[in-house]
Amino acid sequence: MRYVKYAIIALFLFSIVTYTITWYSDKNSTDSSMPEIKISEQQIEASVKDKDALLKGVVAMDEKDGDITGNLVVESISKFVNKKEHICNVTYAVADSDSHVVKATRKVRFTDYKSPRFIVKKPLCIEMGSNTSVTSLIGAKDVIDGDISNKVKILSNMVSTNVSSENVVTAQVTNSLGDTVKLKAEVAVSQSNNISPTIQLTKNIVYIKKGDKFSAKKYIDSAKDSDGKGISKDKVKIKGSSVKTNKAGCYSVKYSVMDDDGNEGNAYLTVMVEE
Structure with missing residues (x-):
């Protein structure tokens, strides 16, 4: 019995020594210090x-x-803290081998930033009775986020395709920097027929700078009658235009053409005048 007692005591002492050595080793191998991020400039371009x-x-x-x-990452870019100067906060993060994470922030001014721009995928002319929605025709792209068509919201009342009409639709989109832009575009709902001539424009929406010259005729690509026969572009008329190049805003141009039988066809161009 005495030997058994000694064996138990020896095993107990061995366990304590082993635990102590392991604890001491772990304590010394674990780094309790935090990494440090050093930034040379508090604002960059x-x-x-x-x-x-x-x-x-x-x-x-x-x-x-x-x-x-090499472990540094850009964790996030904030919304504009100075929208006029296009300045955001950039947050950096880094982790060491013990999974200690620290963060730091500085400002960045984007030198070539531009607000989101709308895309008009198809002419804003909807056939009466169709299931086409305005949302499916208007998209947007952004220099920061890329395609943001899924963020486009139609703020005005939805266009009814039950009656022939001309409607002004307001669309809005916001990018990840909090920059919101709006578009007011004219959407036509018309009775489909096979006798009206058609007008093809080179673009459905154009962006120009405030003060630039604007020629609506420049965007006429072609015109055809109901049989597909070409109609001279000279016969395409500017039926109406709200464009003011001296004031930033959203405008529209309405084009019209008549075929030899007196049938009329229309097309619409959205014009965005930027600062």
Whole structure:
């Protein structure tokens, strides 16, 4: 019995020693220090196309791991903190080998930023009785987020395809930087027939700078009668235009053409005048 007692005591002491050694080893092998992000400039300028520029002048160091700049990531870009100057906050994050994470923030001014632009995928002419929605015709693209057509909202009342009409529709889209733009476009609902001539425009929406010259005729591509026979572009008339190039805003142009039998066809161009 005495030997058994000694064996139990020895096993107990061995367990304590083993636990102590393991605890001490783990304590000394685990780094309790936090990494550090160093930023050379608190505000930089960058192109929206140069994603690598956001990391320039930013390094990360860790007491145990040394230089961990390669682990740095751009965690987020905030909404504009200065919309006029196109300035955002950029947040950086880095983790060391012990999964300690630190973050830091600085400002970036995007030198070539442009607000989102709308895309008119098809002419804004809807056939009476059809299931075509205005949402399916209007999209948007952005220099930061790319295609943001899924973020387009129609703010005005939905267009009814039950009656022939001309409607002014307001669309809105907002990108991840909080920049919101609106579009007011004319949408026509008309009775489909096989005798009206058609007008093909080179674009369904155009963007021009405030003060630029604008020629509605420039965007006429072609015209055809109901049999597909070409009609001279000279016969396409500007039936109405609200475009004012001296004032930023959204405008429309209505084109009209008559075939030899007196049948009329129309087309619409949306014009965005930017600052």
